[in-house]
Amino acid sequence: MEEKLRQSKTDVLKIVLFGPESTGKTTLSGQLSRYYNTVWAPEYAREYLQNKWNNERKTCENSDLLPIAYGQMALENKLVTKANKLLICDTDLLETKVYSQEFYGGFVDPLLDKMSKENTYDLYLLTYIDIPWKADDLRDRSDARETMFKAFEQALIENNRPYILLKGDQKTRLKTATKAINNLLKLKTMHSEIALKNLTNKGISLTKLQQQIKCFENNDFHIHITDVATPTNGILQYSESEQDTFIRHYQQKQSNLDILKFVPASGAATRMFSELYQFVASEEETPYVKTFFEQLESFAFCAEVIHQLRLKHSTFDITDTESKLEFVNVMLHQNYLNFGKLPKGLIPFHSIKNDVFTPAQEHLAESDLYAKGEEAHANIHFTVSEDHVDLFKKHLTCASQNITYSTQKSSTDTVAVDKDNNPILQSDGSLLFRPGGHGALIENLNDLKADLIFVKNIDNVCTQAQNKTTVRFKQVLAGKLLKVQEQIFTFLLELENDLSIDRLAEIQKTITQELQIKTSKPLGQQEIITILNRPIRVCGMVKNLGEPGGGPFWVSANELTQLQIIEKSQIKLTDNSQALLLDTATHFNPVDLVCATKNYRGEQFNLTRFVDDKAVFISEKTYEGSPLKALELPGLWNGAMANWTTLFVEVPIATFNPVKTVNDLLKSAHQSK
Known part of the structure; x- marks a missing residue:
């Protein structure tokens, strides 16, 4: 049939x-x-x-x-x-x-x-x-x-x-x-039949291809920020006693919730070792390289590299540039440890006595301390590249947590174009596509069914002995989200009946004061329902100490002014007023989120409905020696979540310990005390 x-x-x-x-x-x-x-x-x-x-x-x-x-x-x-x-x-x-x-x-x-x-x-x-x-x-x-x-x-x-x-x-x-x-x-x-078949195989429609090309033609993807979010204007600060109240609230609800930790982990470690790759190419010992070798024994992977070297040489000591080059080659080359091509999540980050821990293992240990819900074990989901799935599974085979994996969907790839915005064809006649960036992971997040989802990048970990502050503030964020969600759900149930103008005004006042959503006009009942019936996220924000990346801002759209995380590249810096606002930013986005993706009836939101499709990134790259333009989808915590209910809470800088380059592992958060 x-x-x-x-x-x-x-x-x-x-x-x-x-x-x-x-x-x-x-x-x-x-x-x-x-x-x-x-x-x-x-x-x-x-x-x-x-x-x-x-x-x-x-x-x-x-x-x-x-x-x-x-x-x-x-x-x-x-x-x-x-x-x-x-x-x-x-x-x-x-x-x-x-x-x-x-x-x-x-x-x-x-x-x-x-x-x-x-x-x-x-x-x-x-x-x-x-x-x-x-x-x-x-x-x-x-x-x-x-x-x-x-x-x-x-x-x-x-x-x-x-x-x-x-x-x-x-x-x-x-x-x-x-x-x-x-x-x-x-x-x-x-386009040829091969190109059209290429589209079909990826699950990309002609309409979607047309929309992507239109993004290149428009060529203006800047977001107009109206103000900076600060502790007196959009970033919430809580006393220790208030934090304790949120933690207790979360812990009281925790055992009845389906809780998940979501960790984007698809990136390879290549850029982490970029300075060492340059050292191999030039043989020049820069101050960065000198620091690396001066503190070599402080790296968790040092013993393993030395072990591999002594399999080649009965004795091995680092005495000159040649021996340093051999050390780096064994560490990075595909015939040996191949760290440069491994996912960052599987690089040894920390060592305690004789035990070595990767970021993936640190995330598992951390999740046990705050992300256990109605099940006995914590649930954790890694998004990884297709080439790395088996490596992760083998590495974490003995873990007690419930671990799941997903890869970026090919249907989220984006077409590459030339300088005239014509799609680029490969030698076989198929269209050239590129991964759509981490914004594509909204599709992966959309497939997960949980009451509460913690989101944190793979490289933002610290040693287990130092994660007390991180665990505390994860629970603070979760408790705050649950409080806000309860208030929203109460309103939505009430709004199933016709309400008086006065009552609608009271709810609108709460939306402005508690949910940080501003509008200059009185809202009707259906408008209030639309504003309230959205996914919710509470985002930790740290004080800006010069780290590159996004930050908390106010943005206006559709007669609403609300909070969003905006990247520097999304701001039109040639506009002096926009550049001035950026310069006055006091806080930074460490990617420390807690999300609720179900509505007040317990139904899963379709998260793709809440994406700002215009919040794309366009970058210039090369293909076979010729320039091309690449399109990145709205970032996962930027445009992909632009139309969520968003709250910002200040968290300590101690919760933010990313490893962007290998020498970041020398910072105290990654060293045994």
Whole structure:
């Protein structure tokens, strides 16, 4: 039966009209068919249900949905063979699924659910409800058009379908639709079958490719900051007794929560050893290299490197430049320890007596101290590169914690372009793609189901003897988040009923004072619900001691001013007012987050809905000697979380101990006391 719902293979573009009843889908389908001189697949359900009404005087029942789905796919597969470059579809299986969910208490036949996800289309045209309702024998729920529209849009978002919204009269809708379709046809004409297959294999639609190219063409990805977040303006500071209150609150709730620690760990250690690579190339002992060798025995990996050297030489001492070069070669070269190509998470960082610990092991030990929830063991998730999964699993095979892994999805890769913004082709005719940066990890985070998620970078660890402060403030952040979440959930339950203007004003005041979200106008009930019903994050902020990276700022968008983490590269430094604000920043983002990704009904948010797609980074690189431009997706804690409810809490600098270069391991946080 599955085959009856499967799409036929085709090179034809498929465009779906998608939306609630009486929103102009059939009219526009016919218009598009004539405009492009092609065929269109009408809605089989209308014919099926009209016959049922005529013969039985009955409307649609749950048992009708699979026969309707079979009929729809038979029609689509028949007509696609007659299509001229593109097929217009008046509906698809995903639309049938939405109706099943909304009309039959959330029930969806498993086969319909499966095939609605597997069948793919190039573009969805989501039709808005600004067209007057036209009643007939089959249509109902004229009073629920807003609810139905939201259900349709949510289905597109949750299933990651490419879509545009159509509003206005027939002429306006046709113009908007044809512009989008023409762009897709142009892209398809420009690229070879190999390039198009390349897109398909990665799970990247022509629409997404078009959006990426548009980012290069716009070329202005700067974020306008309105103010700096400081301890008197957006960064919360708490006394020791207040911290203790948050810790107690977290500990009281902890055993009833599904808790997870999320650690981005895909980076190789190459840049960590960049100074030593330069030493091998130049044989010049810079002050940095001299420090490295003067304090060699302070590194946790020293004994292992010496051991490897003495397997080659019965005795080995570092006496001159030649012996130093041999030490570095054994440490970094792929025929020996290969540290330069290992993931940073597996480099020996710390030693206590005869025991050596990597960052991955330190994260496990740390998670046991604050991230145990309803289960006996802590849950920890590492995002790693595909090449490193087996290395991590082997390294942590004896760990007692529940460890899971994921890799960056190929569908989050981004196209590389030349100076004229044309996609670059490789020698085999396929498009050149590059990893989308750590912002792509929002997809990985979106796949995880937990009540509370701690986020921390792989290289930000200290020795176990010194992690008391880190553990304390992780619990402070978690307790603060739970307090805020409880308040938000109480409001959202209250907002399920119509509230007075005075009560809405009281809630808005709390939003401004407690949630750090400002607006100059009175908010309506639906606006308040939208603001409150979002993922929540509480972010630790440390005093800025000159570290490179992002910081806490105020940003305005859509009549709201709220807190965001902004990177220096996102700020337009040629604008003197923006540069001045950056210079007055007092705090720095150490990537120390606690997140809540479920709503007040316990349902998982689709985190991709809360990304600021415009907050991208564009960098210049080379490919085979020629310049290219690369696109990085909105950073995980920057644009990818831009539309979350965000709070900043000051935490001590002792919680921030990153290892960016190997000599950072000489700092006290990484040395045995």
